[in-house]
Amino acid sequence: MIRIATFDPYEEKQLKRLCEILYTAFAVGTEHSSNVRLPEGFAEPYEAARLLEEAPRVHAYADDKVLFLTSKKLKDRALPSGSAPTNGLSKYAGEKAIITTSVVKDLEQGMKTVARHALHQLGHTWELHHCLDPRCAMYPTWTPSFPQGEPIFCPFCRDRSDQKIRLAKS
Amino acid sequence: MSAPSPQIPFAVGDRVVYPNQGVCRVFGVEAKEVAGQKLTFLTMKREEDGAVVMVPQAKVQSVGLRKVASAQEVEKVYTFLRSDSDKADLDWKQRARTNAGRMAQGGILGLAEVVKGLQVLSELRPLPNKERELYDNARHLLVSEISVALGIPEHDAEDSVDVILFPVGRERPKRTAAEFKAPGGDEEMGIGEDMIDLESPEMEIPAEVPEAPEEETTEEALALPKVEGPPTKARLSDEEVTVTQTTGSGLVPQGKPPLKRKRGRPPKPKPAEKAHAAPKKRGRPPKAKPLVEVHVPKKRGRPPKAKAKKK
Numbered sequence: 001m002i003r004i005a006t007f008d009p010y011e012e013k014q015l016k017r018l019c020e021i022l023y024t025a026f027a028v029g030t031e032h033s034s035n036v037r038l039p040e041g042f043a044e045p046y047e048a049a050r051l052l053e054e055a056p057r058v059h060a061y062a063d064d065k066v067l068f069l070t071s072k073k074l075k076d077r078a079l080p081s082g083s084a085p086t087n088g089l090s091k092y093a094g095e096k097a098i099i100t101t102s103v104v105k106d107l108e109q110g111m112k113t114v115a116r117h118a119l120h121q122l123g124h125t126w127e128l129h130h131c132l133d134p135r136c137a138m139y140p141t142w143t144p145s146f147p148q149g150e151p152i153f154c155p156f157c158r159d160r161s162d163q164k165i166r167l168a169k170s
Numbered sequence: 171m172s173a174p175s176p177q178i179p180f181a182v183g184d185r186v187v188y189p190n191q192g193v194c195r196v197f198g199v200e201a202k203e204v205a206g207q208k209l210t211f212l213t214m215k216r217e218e219d220g221a222v223v224m225v226p227q228a229k230v231q232s233v234g235l236r237k238v239a240s241a242q243e244v245e246k247v248y249t250f251l252r253s254d255s256d257k258a259d260l261d262w263k264q265r266a267r268t269n270a271g272r273m274a275q276g277g278i279l280g281l282a283e284v285v286k287g288l289q290v291l292s293e294l295r296p297l298p299n300k301e302r303e304l305y306d307n308a309r310h311l312l313v314s315e316i317s318v319a320l321g322i323p324e325h326d327a328e329d330s331v332d333v334i335l336f337p338v339g340r341e342r343p344k345r346t347a348a349e350f351k352a353p354g355g356d357e358e359m360g361i362g363e364d365m366i367d368l369e370s371p372e373m374e375i376p377a378e379v380p381e382a383p384e385e386e387t388t389e390e391a392l393a394l395p396k397v398e399g400p401p402t403k404a405r406l407s408d409e410e411v412t413v414t415q416t417t418g419s420g421l422v423p424q425g426k427p428p429l430k431r432k433r434g435r436p437p438k439p440k441p442a443e444k445a446h447a448a449p450k451k452r453g454r455p456p457k458a459k460p461l462v463e464v465h466v467p468k469k470r471g472r473p474p475k476a477k478a479k480k481k
Contacts, residue, residue, distance in 0.1 A: 049323075079330040080320055081248045085338060092313075092324035124325060129309050130332050132292045132302075140329075140336040156302050 002026065002122065003033035005058045007070040014107050021115040021151050022067075025137075026122065028165060033058055033066070045075040048089035052096050060095070063168040065125050067118055068098040085142040090121040097121035103147065115151035117141060123157065126164040131157050179230070180237070185318060186214065188225075189234040189274045192311055193217045193318050200224075218314065239278040239319045247282045247316070251334040258291040260347070265291075269304060278315050284308040289335055294345045 002022055004015060012032075019030040039054040051068075058066045074086045090097030099117045104110025119137035131138035134145050136154035153161060180186055184196045194214035201210050210227040212235075225233060239247075259265040269287070272280035288297060288305040297305060309331075317327035336342065 077326065077329070079326055079333060080244070080322070081330040082333045082338075084329045084333050090325065092328070129306060129313070129328060130336075132289060132297065132305070134341075140332050142333075142338045143336055144339060144341055156299070156306075160306075 001061065001064045002028055002030040002067060003058055003060050003064055004030065004067050004069060005033050005036045005055075007036060007038050007068060008072070009035065010069065010071075010101075010107070014111065017111055018115055018118065021111070022118060022122070025115075025119050025151060025153065026126075026161065026165060033060075036068070038070075045073040046070065046100075048074045048077070048086050048098055052089060052091070052098055055096065055098070064095070065122055066096045067122060068096065069101060070098065071101050073102045074098070074100045087141055088117045088121040090124040092124055093127045094125050097125055110147075112149075112151055113147045116146065116149055119151050119153070123153070123161060126161045126168075128157050128160055128164075133157075180212065180235070185217075185238045187236050187238055187278075187311075187315060188214065188216070188223055189236075190307070190311070191216060191223065192314055193238060194223055199227075217318075234275050236277065239315055241320060243278055244316050244319050247278055247312075248330075248334060250279060250282050251286055251331065258287050258294070269308075273304075273308060273311075278312065278319075281308050281312040281315070285312055285331070286335070290345070293342050294347065294349075 002019075004019065006015070015032045019032065022028075022030040036056045036058065039051070039056065042051060051070075055068055060066055074089070077084045077086050077089075087103050088097065088099035097118075099114065099121055101107055101114050103117065104113050107114065116137050120141055123138050128138050130140050131154055133139060133154040133156075134143070135149055135152070136157050137149070137151055138153065138157045139146055139149070152158075180196050182196050182198055186194055186196060188194050194216050196212060196214050198213040199210060200213055201208060203209075211224040212227065212230055214223045214225070215221070216223060225235060259268060265287070269284050272284050276283065285305065285308050288301055288308070291297065291301075292305075309328075313324055313328045313331065316322075316330065317324045320327065322330075
């Protein structure tokens with residue numbers, strides 16, 4: 001089950017649309033779980049890794065994945081080989097992921113882009129690595145073609161995620 | 171905690187890399203009796219999923235067990251990924267052999283070579299499923315080792331590799347087969363040899379291959395470096411440099427065209443008679459026509475003299 005928790009208010013219609021897209025991609029039940037409060041001491045742009053650590057607990061079961069949504073920007077991460085633009089973050093094989101909707105001006109218009117980011121981060125939680133196919137949602141998010149793509153996986157990544165989900169269910 | 175011995179250069183608690191398996195932690199050296207033989211095993215636990223791996227003491231070296239890479243080695247990996255060594259082997263057999271060797275014995279740099287090689291190849295055409303899996307495995311092992319070596323989370327380790335492989339704000343370039351041709355290479359090692367469906371009729375070599383177009387193709391391929399514009403990496407390869415020297419050097423007279431060696435497999439000898447034979451009709455043969463009396467044309471002129479009877 002994918003549970004969406006929001007740090008900021010969103011229209012119910014938009015969240016429903018996002019749930020539909022995620023359900024189509026993973027074939028896993030998706031719902032808007034709750035609206036959660038931002039922990040103390042965070043200023044825009046948010047530090048994604050720390051926010052994931054300190055995010056309030058959302059009621060979920062063992063195999064559930066929690067996706068946090070925020071409309072505020074996330075801070076770029078400094079890596080050993082350079083700086084990575086950050087529009088979302090998740091721990092590899094973890095339970096929690098976060099994405100920002102600040103990548104689009106109008107959420108209604110840019111729902112596909114937001115959903116693609118959501119797919120990407122949730123894919124990491126199901127142990128998917130970055131993909132070589134520019135059409136796949138697992139393609140690195142900082143590439144220029146990423147926002148234009150559809151919220152779908154390539155056959156290889158879809159098989160992998162299906163396999164992981166099936167293993168988690170059993 | 172046991173100290174490393176000459177036979178087993180790892181101590182209990184060490185983090186080691188088992189080729190093709192990933193990062194493991196040594197948790198014991200045990201003596202066991204297997205099939206009547208007393209053997210000493212190095213026992214490890216794979217960090218990813220806790221799977222237990224037991225390696226006999228005699229096999230520790232041969233399986234390629236090694237210590238986790240240091241920060242300096244990771245830095246070398248980043249330098250390699252940044253470098254322009256973007257030549258991919260187009261011969262799939264050779265590539266598979268090399269990649270298997272790199273995965274087993276190549277260390278962390280070998281993993282980086284597999285990832286980069288396959289990524290460069292994917293800029294030419296989509297990878298076949300086997301190689302896509304190999305790419306994913308190599309990437310997974312590389313990322314987990316970098317993560318352990320630098321003590322950073324796996325998602326940061328992966329992004330640190332991909333920030334180099336997929337530069338920010340830039341799309342990956344599209345490549346052509348000409349860019350990958352090895353200097354003095356053979357066209358038999360052509361792109362997509364592994365993808366050719368030998369049974370499909372489109373892939374059949376035509377019976378009559380005209381000579382002229384082949385010449386043109388060779389000429390076109392050789393003429394590639396002459397194209398004006400910004401120089402690409404491919405044009406700077408050894409092959410092109412040799413070609414330019416041959417055509418423009420004093421060894422070849424100006425008036426005469428330079429001798430061109432035909433590349434690739436020589437064409438099959440054509441059967442002389444069959445070449446002009448009418449094409450074989452397909453389908454059921456036509457029904458035999460009913461027998462008709464053969465009309466013998468009447469001979470003109472005087473009828474032949476009757477032969478004299480012998481007495």
